[in-house]
Amino acid sequence: MIVLPPSEGKAAQGSGPPVGQLSFPALDGSRKRVMTALVRASKRRDAIGVLGLTPGLAGELARNLALKTASTLPAADLYTGVLYDNLGLRTLAGEAWSRAEESVLIFSGLWGMVRITDPIPPYRLSMGVNLPPLGGLGTFWRPRISKVLDGVPGLVVDLRSATYASAWQPGERSVTVRVFRDGKVVSHMAKATRGEIARALLQEGTTPTSPEELAKVLDALGYRVEVAPPARAGRPWTLDVHVS
Known part of the structure; x- marks a missing residue:
């Protein structure tokens, strides 16, 4: 499973019918509450x-x-920005696209989470917003998303920002990615690198079952990486990627 943040930048409009059924119907009631609010x-x-x-x-x-009435477009086309430019979902073909359909989840303050083919309209709502009367959206979504995802097995490659990571915390079966340049964490370059890594994993086709296996796969793909275990129980592993 690869989990992504959305992007603040979004396509202007779609041509599909208004939003209807999305993946993870267990979240539909909560989605309606957030939309109304x-x-x-x-x-x-x-x-x-x-x-x-x-x-x-x-x-x-x-x-x-x-x-409620706006035209929609697939999430793969809606979200733009540095991470999505480097991920290039629409340029994936064949098995790589199929893997993206199955394994990529995009977190959202409005929808909770969606798959790349889910048709949704443009909107503006960060997971970091305290939305009356629901409160902080990360806190609102966390138990609801946990009910859906906690039982899904496998390694979670977590490429989300901290704001969106607050909505689901998969703990020790997940690995977060940090990007370093000259020994310092970089933010803008991190978005590009995370998009590149997601694309590389989808194209490469293997399914790492542990953080150590993930590090080996990325090393074989030409990345300089270091992996570290959780600082304490219940926390994610950390994968540091060094770029020049």
Whole structure:
């Protein structure tokens, strides 16, 4: 399983019908609650502040208000940005695309999580928002997503940012990826590298069952990596990728 954050950048519009059935129907009731709360929040005079937007992003509120009737497009096409540019989902072919359909999950403040083929409309809502009356979305989604994913076996390659990692914490069966350059953690380059790593794993085709196996696969693919066990029980493994 490869878990990703969404991107703040999104395609302007789709051409599909309004949002309907998505993957993980156990989350549908919670999705409706978040959508209703988001539409209400987007109507408020202080909506920009509530949703953590800058004044220049006020136009995003119109997207939120149109959620129930807006045209949709697959999540693979909706999310843009550095990570997704380097992942290049739509340039995957054959078995690599099939693996992405099965193994990639995109976390979302609005939808909880979706698969890459799920048709959804453009929206603006970070997992870090405290959304009235639901509260912090990471806290809201965590028990609901845990019920769905905790029983799914296998290694979790966690490429999410901290904000989205708050919505599900798979613990010691997961490995988080940090990116270093000249001994320092880098953020912008980290997004690109995480996208590249996800793509490489999907194209390579093996399914690592442990963090050590993952490190060996990436080493064979030309990455300089170091893997470390959890700092304490219940925490993820850490994979450090060194780039030049």
